[in-house]
Amino acid sequence: MIDPVTLDGERSIGEFDEKRAVNAVRELLIAVGEDPDREGLRETPARVARAYKEIFAGLWQEPEDVLTTTFDLGHDEMVLVRDIEVYSTCEHHLVPFHGVAHIGYIPATSGKITGLSKLARLVDVYARRPQVQERLTTQIADSMTEILEARGVVVVIECEHMCMSMRGIRKPGAKTITSAVRGQLRDPASRAEAMSLIMSGR
Numbered sequence: 001m002i003d004p005v006t007l008d009g010e011r012s013i014g015e016f017d018e019k020r021a022v023n024a025v026r027e028l029l030i031a032v033g034e035d036p037d038r039e040g041l042r043e044t045p046a047r048v049a050r051a052y053k054e055i056f057a058g059l060w061q062e063p064e065d066v067l068t069t070t071f072d073l074g075h076d077e078m079v080l081v082r083d084i085e086v087y088s089t090c091e092h093h094l095v096p097f098h099g100v101a102h103i104g105y106i107p108a109t110s111g112k113i114t115g116l117s118k119l120a121r122l123v124d125v126y127a128r129r130p131q132v133q134e135r136l137t138t139q140i141a142d143s144m145t146e147i148l149e150a151r152g153v154v155v156v157i158e159c160e161h162m163c164m165s166m167r168g169i170r171k172p173g174a175k176t177i178t179s180a181v182r183g184q185l186r187d188p189a190s191r192a193e194a195m196s197l198i199m200s201g202r
């Protein structure tokens, strides 16, 4: 029987509800016609629960948790990190979508910049949630604007969605490209420079 952690309506509060996840995966195995007690599957509900805890860890994190280390370098030109690996989960089918993110920004006038790895951590905070690619893209751009006070931000994400490859329309290889542009990078010349850096050498 389910012994839930504190619930707010149907949502767990404070921590991942591992016990509930184990029970749910066991139920799912029965629903699809499997025997959850056969040898190969006996540990599967617990394994899947642990995997979900990791895959959805971003639900328990905030962007402020990772954009902490900032330096004042007085750098006022664009900084761009390209090809950040993205693994996320489509909120419609709970199967993965996977690809890369590119994040460019013009630091605040104060020169406040963040460590390069923090941009990849920011991607993970939002990617490790049930997602749609458009929201993932805008959440990253908005956090950069709000927390780093970046004067301009560009985020481009390119992903293949397993829900389009392995099921449904079954079109493997199709890539979805989304972008969000904020502040000074909306200016056509700056935007073109950012896009050419993202595309260079491809």
Ligand SMILES: Nc1nc2c(ncn2[C@@H]2O[C@H](COP(=O)(O)OP(=O)(O)OP(=O)(O)O)[C@@H](O)[C@H]2O)c(=O)[nH]1
Residues within 6 Å of the ligand: 090, 091, 092, 131, 132, 133, 134, 161, 163, 164, 167, 168, 169
């Ligand atoms: N815009 C957007 N759509 C997505 C994303 N991930 C999955 N989808 C789409 O969400 C839609 C859900 O459509 P539904 O008709 O409710 O679900 P479905 O019957 O499983 O649809 P099919 O995938 O066409 O079989 C599908 O068209 C998916 O391709 C995403 O990140 N962004």
Ligand SMILES: [Zn+2]
Residues within 6 Å of the ligand: 090, 091, 092, 093, 094, 095, 161, 163, 164
């Ligand atoms: Zn999907």
